[in-house]
Amino acid sequence: MNDVLTVRGLSVTVRDTALVSDVDLTVGAGERVGLIGESGSGKSLTALSILGLLPEDVRAGGSVRLDGVDHELVGADERRMSRVRGRDIAMVFQEPMTALNPTMRIGDQITESMLIHRSRTKAAARTAAADLLELVQLPTGTLRAYPHQLSGGQRQRVVLALALANDPALLICDEPTTALDVTVQALVLDLIVRGVVDRSSALLFITHDLAVVATVCERVLVMYGGRVVEAGPVNEVFTRPRHRYTEGLLAASDLESTSRRLTTIPGNVPPAGRFPSGCVFRTRCAHATALCEETPAWTGSETEGFACHHPAGVADA
C-alpha cells in the first residue's frame, strides 16, 4: 500500500531563522502517527507547512507529497492547495473556542467543506452533516445552533465533524484536547480515533502529552529544536528510548509513576533560532561530549531510528 504522506527534508524559516530543519516524515495509509515535543519544538509549524497555512512571512522548503495528488505541496499556489485542503488533508486545531465562525450556523459550517469541493449536492451535504454530528455524538438540532451556544468540547467535536466531512486521506490534529476539560478529553480522543478508523484515514496527531500518544497512536516521532530526534513504534520508543531527549521526556512525564520525585529535564527550551549547532539537545544533555558539536546522523530505518551520538540503552544491546 502507498504511503499517504511523504515529507522529505522539510525546513521552515522565518527571515533567516530556521524553525524546523530537515524533517523526514512518512505516514502510511490508515496509520496513526504521533508527533510529540515541547512547545517551540516546531511540531505545529510542521503541520501547518503540510497544509500550506504558514503565517505570512514564514517560508517552508523541502518536499511534501500526498498520495493521489500529482504535485509538490511545498510552494504550491493557492489554487492547487485549496483543492487539497479539506478534501485530501483536513485539520483539527487546538483552540475550539475561536476555530468556528461566530456568525454562521453549525450546519452551514459543516456543509460548506462538502459544497466547495463539490463532493455532495446541497441536500446530500445536509444529510451528511446530520450523520457527522451523530458520529461525534451531538444532537441533530446542533445543525441550527451558533457556536456560542456550544461548550468547548462540543465545538471541538463540530470541528472534528467538519474535518471528516470529505473522508480525508489524512487528518491532522494539532493538540486537539489541550484546551479542553479533562473530563471531555477522553471522549474527543475516542471520537477522533473512531472517525479515522471508520474512514481508514491516516492520522497525524500532534501533542506534548505522552499518555495521549500512547492511547491514540501506533507510531511516534519525537521533535526537539525543529528536528526529528527519534522515531519508532510507540511501544518501542516509550519503553526503550534511544535519544537522550526522549529519555528525559519519558522520565519527566513518568507514565508508570514508579518514583514519587518529579523529574525534569534541566534547563529550558531555547527560544526559536537559538538552538545550538550540532546536536540541538546538547546544551541540556547530561551525556553531551565534544562529539555532539557535530550534527548526529540518523541511525536506523526510515520509520524507526534516532539521531544521537550517545544513545541510551547501548549497554544492554
Added chain:
Amino acid sequence: MKRLNPSLIAGGVIVAVIVLMALVSFVWTPYDATLVSPASRLLEPSWSHWFGTDKFGRDILSQIMVGSRTTLFVGVVAVGVAAVIGVPLGILAAMVRRWPSEVIMRANDLLLAFPALLLAIMFGAVFGASTLTAMIAIGIASVPSFARVIRSGALQVMRTEYVLAARAAGRQPFPIALRHVLPNVTSLITVQASVSFAIAVLAEAALSFLGYGTPPPTPSWGRMLQESQEFLFSAPRLAIFPGIAIAIAVLGFNLLGDGLRDRFDPKLEDRR
C-alpha cells in the same frame, strides 16, 4: 525597544511648522495680512507675492500665516473645553456605580446626535457668529468622544491592583481619581486631544466657510476658501492655497494622534 515611528515624526514636524508659522506671524509677515491695496488685485504668484493676492489685493501668504493663528487658537480653546468637561465626566462615569454611570453615558450618546457644525450653527443663530461661539460649540461637541475614551481607560485603571489596594485601604474616591486614575489616562488624553484638534480645525474651516466662524477682517483659512468661490473659474489658486493649508494642518494632527497612540500602545497596530 525604540522603533522609528513615521506617523509621530511626520505629524510632529507638521504641527511644529504650523506653530512656528503662527509665532513668526506675530512679529513678521511679508505684507500686512489685512492691508487692502486695489492696485495689486488678483496677482498671480510671483517673487514679491509667493502665493499671489486676493480680490482686495491682500497677500495670500501673509493671510495664511496669520490664519494659522486663528486655526490654532480655535483648536486649543475647543480641545480645552472638551477636555475640561470630558475628562472629569469620563472618570466620574468609570468610578460611580452602574446606574448613574449609565445615565452619564446615555446623555453623552445623546450629545453625539449634535455634531460640531450643527451645534455651532445653533450657537451662531442664537448668540451671533463669532470665534468664541464657534470655539465653545466645537468644544462642547467634542466632549462625548473625550468622555467615552477616558471612561474606558479609567475603567481599566479602576480594575488594577493598586487601585483596589488603595480602595481597600479606605482611600476616598476623589484622591484615587486624582492620584491614580488621572495620571494613568494622560496618554489617552493626549491622543484624544490630538485627534479632536484635527476635528476642530476641520469644523472651524467649515464654519468660517459658511460665514459662522471668525468674522472679517481677521484672516481665517475657511473664509479665504469662501471668498475664493466666486473666482473658481478665473483664479482657482485662491482656493488651492488655503485648501492645502487646511488639509496639511488636519493631516498633521491626525498623524500626531496616530503616532502617539502607537507609541503609547505599540501592540495596537499591526500585531500578527
Added chain:
Amino acid sequence: MILRLIERTGVFLVSLVVSSVLVFAFMAVLPGDPARVALGVNASDEAVAELRRQFGLDRSLPTQYFDWLGGLLRGDLGTSYVSKAAIGPQVFDRLQVTLWLVVAGMIIALVVAAPAGTVMAARHRKISGLALSAFSQVGVAVPAFLAGILLIVVFAVRLGWLPANGWTPPAQDPAMFLKQLILPALSLGLVQGAVLTRYVRSAVLEVLREDYLRTARAKGLRPFQALWRHGLRNAAVPVVTVLGLQLATLLIGAVVVERVFVIPGLGSLLLDGVSNRDLLLVQDVVMVLVIAVLLVNFVVDLLYVALDPRLRTAS
C-alpha cells in the same frame, strides 16, 4: 432578543423626547424673544406684541413646547415667524434633496472603502497596502467642502465635463439631475470613503487574525473566498457602527456641500433660516436633523442584532 429590541426602542424614544426638549429649550429660552429677533431691534413694541400673540409666543413655555411637539408628531412644523409660510412642506422638500446627496455619498463611500480597506488589510505589509494607507490618510484630512471646490476646479472649470453647481429634481430632468448630483455626491462620498477605509482596514485586519479564518482555509477556501464568506459579516459589526456615525456626519457635511454647489437642500434652508433670524425654522430643521441622526443610531443597533447572533441570546 425581544428584551433587547424593547430596550433599544425605549432608548430611541427617550432620546427623541430629551433632544426635543433640549432643542426647544435652547432655541426658546436662551436668546430671549424670538419675535423681537425676527423683527429686528428697530421694531416697535406693538409690532412685537402683535407677532407674539399671533404665533402664540405669549403662552407659557410648556404649552408652547407641547404645542410644538404635538405638531411634530402630526408632521406640522408650524409657521415661520418671518415669511409667515408653513414650514413643514419646505422642510420636506429640502429633506428629499439632502437625502439624495447623503445616500449617493454613502454609496460612493462604501464602494470606495470596502475594497480599498480590504486590500489595505490583506496587503498591510506590502507597498500597495501602504500606498493606499497614505492616500486614505490624506483623504481624511480634506474636508468635504474643500473636496467639492477641488472637484469643481478640475471637472467643471478645467475639463468642463460636469456642471459646477445647481440642482434639478430627478422627475424634471433625470439626466441633468445625475450630472449635477455627481460632483457633490463625490465630494461627500470620497472624503467619507477615506475615513471609512481606515475602519474597514482595521476591522478586516482583526478578522484576518481570527482562528476561524484559518479553519475556513483548512476546509479548502481560498484566502479571498474565506474572507468573503467568513470575514465579511464579522468585520461588518464594527464597520456598521462607524457607518452610523458617518451618516450623521454626512447629513451635516451636506449642509456645507450644499453651500458649495448652490443646492437647495436642508442645509441651505437651515443657513437661510439663521441669516433671516427665523428661529422656529432653525429649530425645526435642527430637530429634523437630530431625529435623522437618532434614527440612524437606532437602525444601527438593530443591525447589530441581525449581524451578530451572540447578541440575540445574550441575557
